Amino acid sequence: xxxxxxxxxxxxxxxxxxxxxGIFPLGIxxxxxPLSPAKLQLYSYHKWIGVTVFMLVLLRLLWRAxxxxxxxxxxxxxxxxxxxxxxxxxxxxxxxxxxxxxxLMSSAKGFKTVWFGIVALPDLVAKDKALGEWLGxxxxxxxxxxxxxxxxxxxxxxKHHFLERDDVLRRMLPWGDFK
Amino acid sequence: MNGxxxxxxxxxxxxxxxVSALEFNQVQTDESRLAFxxxxxxxxxxxxxxxxxxxxxxDPARLAKASARIEVDVASIDTGSTEADAEVVGKAWFDxxxxxxxxxxxxxxxxxGGNRYEASGKLSIKGKTRDVxxxxxxxxxxxxxxxxxxxxxxxxxYAIGEGIWADVSAVADExxxxxxxxxxxxxxxx
Numbered sequence: 042x043x044x045x046x047x048x049x050x051x052x053x054x055x056x057x058x059x060x061x062x063g064i065f066p067l068g069i070x071x072x073x074x075p076l077s078p079a080k081l082q083l084y085s086y087h088k089w090i091g092v093t094v095f096m097l098v099l100l101r102l103l104w105r106a107x108x109x110x111x112x113x114x115x116x117x118x119x120x121x122x123x124x125x126x127x128x129x130x131x132x133x134x135x136x137x138x139x140x141x142x143x144x145l146m147s148s149a150k151g152f153k154t155v156w157f158g159i160v161a162l163p164d165l166v167a168k169d170k171a172l173g174e175w176l177g178x179x180x181x182x183x184x185x186x187x188x189x190x191x192x193x194x195x196x197x198x199x200k201h202h203f204l205e206r207d208d209v210l211r212r213m214l215p216w217g218d219f220k
Numbered sequence: 221m222n223g224x225x226x227x228x229x230x231x232x233x234x235x236x237x238x239v240s241a242l243e244f245n246q247v248q249t250d251e252s253r254l255a256f257x258x259x260x261x262x263x264x265x266x267x268x269x270x271x272x273x274x275x276x277x278x279d280p281a282r283l284a285k286a287s288a289r290i291e292v293d294v295a296s297i298d299t300g301s302t303e304a305d306a307e308v309v310g311k312a313w314f315d316x317x318x319x320x321x322x323x324x325x326x327x328x329x330x331x332x333g334g335n336r337y338e339a340s341g342k343l344s345i346k347g348k349t350r351d352v353x354x355x356x357x358x359x360x361x362x363x364x365x366x367x368x369x370x371x372x373x374x375x376x377x378y379a380i381g382e383g384i385w386a387d388v389s390a391v392a393d394e395x396x397x398x399x400x401x402x403x404x405x406x407x408x409x410x
Contacts, residue, residue: 076307078390085261151265151300158262170302 044111045212053101055215057094057136064090065188085158088147092156095140102133114207128194135187142180149173242405243282244365247274251402254292258375259392269322271296276403278329278365280358288326288339290401295320312382319346335359339369345378354397363405370398 046054064087071083113122147154148164150173155161166172201209255268271293278286294316299305309316326341332355340353354371374393375381381391 076303078384078387081261081390085263152260153263155261155263 044208046110047104047108049104050101050108050110051213051215053097053104054213057097057101060090060094060097061136061187061191064094065184068184088143088154089157091140091143092154092162094136098133098136111212114201114205114209125197128190128197132187132190132194135183135190139180139183139187142176142183146173146176146180149176242363243277243279244360244403244405245275245277246404246406247276248402248404249274253398253400254290255398257396257398258394261390265300267297267299269293269296270298274401276367276401278358278367278403280331280360283329283331283337286326286329288324288329288341290324292322292324293320294322312385313380315346324352329356343373346380348378350377360405365403365405367401367403368399370396372396 045051067083067087067090071080071087074080074083113125144154144162145166148166149169151168153161153164198210198213201207202211249272252272252274253268254272255266258265258267269292272290274288274290276288278288294314295309297305297308297314299308308314314322322343322345324341324343326339328341329337329339332338335357337356337358338353339356340351342349343352344350350373352371352373354369356367356369359366359368372394375391375395376386376388376393380395385391
């Protein structure tokens with residue numbers, strides 16, 4: 042009697058998971074590379090994925106606002122309900138803020154963001170070296186915070202599945218029956 | 221009365237004649253600008269050279285005698301990012317140690333009508349010389365004149381970016397050179 046998320050919500054969730062698991066190590070790896078065409082390419086891919094994540098999060102929020110997620114299991118402690126809500130809110134917030142901080146950093150460093158080499162995003166801040174470096178640190182700190190929250194998110198899902206043996210993880214799994 | 225008028229006319233002529241023979245030849249580098257534009261992974265980038273010397277002689281009435289020689293200090297490059305500034309003076313790019321300057325020497329300038337001209341000349345970068353042609357506008361006001369124009373070169377014609385950097389999908393081959401040269405006039409030497 043598992044009450045599942047909608048197929049759309051599940052698809053968006055796992056697509057986002059794949060993108061985030063790709064973009065985070067990519068960001069760390071490319072940062073320390075010596076300048077080369079490969080580095081320029083990797084930066085572009087990182088930026089393209091980042092803009093994609095941002096767009097998908099907007100889509101997810103829209104979906105979430107119009108589709109009620111399945112309820113949490115009965116008898117869950119109040120603090121866990123609260124923690125779950127807080128972590129999810131923070132995940133959404135950071136999935137929006139991290140790409141935006143990267144985009145602003147890029148502008149401040151004098152590099153436009155051109156999504157897939159086609160759609161040029163406007164520069165919301167002018168080129169400014171100090172601002173660029175500051176935004177770079179903001180982007181880094183927020184990215185690591187997001188990564189930490191994802192670890193927490195995954196750990197909680199596994200705890201529900203293997204220790205509490207409830208359906209919290211199962212209702213988001215891409216396989217199973219859709220009603 | 222008549223004599224006075226004659227003198228007046230003569231005086232006016234004297235005052236007017238040198239003006240038409242004004243030769244613009246005092247380049248003001250701090251008012252001038254030498255910039256370039258290129259694409260990196262389809263992202264438009266702007267750069268410039270902050271140090272250059274220019275010798276120029278231009279009298280719109282005597283185009284055949286016009287000449288320009290511009291010498292650019294390669295190390296003064298600003299590519300738009302500090303990481304790239306350090307990279308492009310290296311061997312694969314400008315090899316600034318062996319080739320510290322880029323030069324343009326005009327060979328001819330012809331009028332295209334109005335304030336538009338076309339200058340041709342030789343552009344030498346990294347030991348390679350190519351013919352280039354560029355449209356130029358000339359905007360005189362009093363004893364100040366402004367040349368403006370832009371033309372496109374292919375960086376690989378000059379081996380700017382060798383080895384891995386010859387990949388034009390990362391850094392485009394076409395580089396647009398944009399110039400604005402401010403020059404003041406001094407009376408032409410006879």
